[in-house]
Structure formats: structure tokens, C-alpha cells
Amino acid sequence: MRNTLVLNAGYEPLSTVSLQRAVVLVLQDKAVVEQAHPVRVMRGTGVELPVPRVIRLRRYVRVPFRQRAAWSRRGVLARDQHRCAYCGRRATTVDHLVPRSRGGADSWLNTVAACAEDNQRKADRTPEQAGMAVLRQPFEPTPEASLMLALGLRRTDAGEWAGWLPLSA
Numbered sequence: 382m383r384n385t386l387v388l389n390a391g392y393e394p395l396s397t398v399s400l401q402r403a404v405v406l407v408l409q410d411k412a413v414v415e416q417a418h419p420v421r422v423m424r425g426t427g428v429e430l431p432v433p434r435v436i437r438l439r440r441y442v443r444v445p446f447r448q449r450a451a452w453s454r455r456g457v458l459a460r461d462q463h464r465c466a467y468c469g470r471r472a473t474t475v476d477h478l479v480p481r482s483r484g485g486a487d488s489w490l491n492t493v494a495a496c497a498e499d500n501q502r503k504a505d506r507t508p509e510q511a512g513m514a515v516l517r518q519p520f521e522p523t524p525e526a527s528l529m530l531a532l533g534l535r536r537t538d539a540g541e542w543a544g545w546l547p548l549s550a
């Protein structure tokens with residue numbers, strides 16, 4: 382899917398996002414279309430939207446210009462959509478795969494969202510030692526995903542894309 386450029390509220394380029402994300406940001410009123418495709422429009426239920434090439438955020442966000450997103454507990458929970466990596470139920474805690482007491486780092490690849498029970502059950506062990514399978518391997522968020530986290534947009538919000546089809550005018 383083609384990329385759309387995202388400008389901060391002050392017009393500084395921030396990132397590129399997929400067309401899908403761009404449309405969601407506009408539909409959620411988080412961004413306005415600054416530049417649209419001259420011909421193509423997207424059609425939803427009773428609404429037409431120009432295909433955005435450049436969008437601008439309505440509100441200024443602080444997103445550092447770096448390729449790597451800063452690690453945070455909140456970020457891990459958001460990345461994993463508050464689902465426990467061991468049982469899939471609602472997660473409120475962050476578990477270190479290699480426990481911190483064994484030198485495990487506060488990093489995207491060493492942490493997963495976990496429910497309090499599983500976190501407690503795993504205790505001071507690695508998943509292998511605890512005999513617990515990790516349902517989803519942790520990953521480092523891309524710059525686009527970091528921007529979405531900063532905007533408070535969940536990955537599942539892209540589901541709003543359903544029903545929107547790019548059409549030639």
C-alpha cells in the first residue's frame with residue numbers, strides 16, 4: 382500500500398504511514414488532508430474522501446526523530462494490545478523474558494505484556510525454565526508504530542478501514 386507523509390501540527394515532516402493509517406487518522410479527526418491525489422478518491426458508506434498524500438496532525442505531538450522507539454512499560458502494553466503473551470487474556474503487567482535479576486534488559490525484545498498471574502507464576506525464570514510458551518514473539522515497533530503509539534491509536538483501529546476502497550474518480 383502506498384505511503385502517506387505525516388506532518389506535525391507545525392508542518393514538520395514526522396513519518397510516513399500506510400494509506401490505511403492515514404485514512405484512519407483523518408476519520409478520527411486527528412489529522413487533516415493537506416495534499417490529496419488529484420484524481421483518486423476513496424468511497425466509504427455515503428462518504429467520499431480524497432486519497433491523502435500528505436496529512437497534518439491537528440495536535441502537536443512530540444515524536445523524536447530517531448529510528449528506534451524508546452522502550453517503556455506503557456509502550457510494551459500498547460504494542461501487545463494489553464494481551465498476555467502467555468495466555469492471551471488481559472495483561473496489566475510487563476514481564477522480562479530474561480529476568481532483570483539475571484541481567485535481562487529493559488528492551489523491546491526482552492519484554493512482553495503479561496497478566497499478573499502468569500507474571501507471578503513465571504517469577505524469576507526464563508519462559509523455557511518455567512515451561513511457559515510465548516504465544517507472540519516480541520518485536521521492536523517501527524517508526525510508524527511509534528507514531529501510532531504516541532497518538533494513542535491502537536493497531537486494531539485500522540479495522541475502520543474496512544469498507545473503504547480506493548476508486549478512480
Ligand SMILES: [Zn+2]
Nearest residue numbers: 465468496499
Ligand atoms: Zn496470562
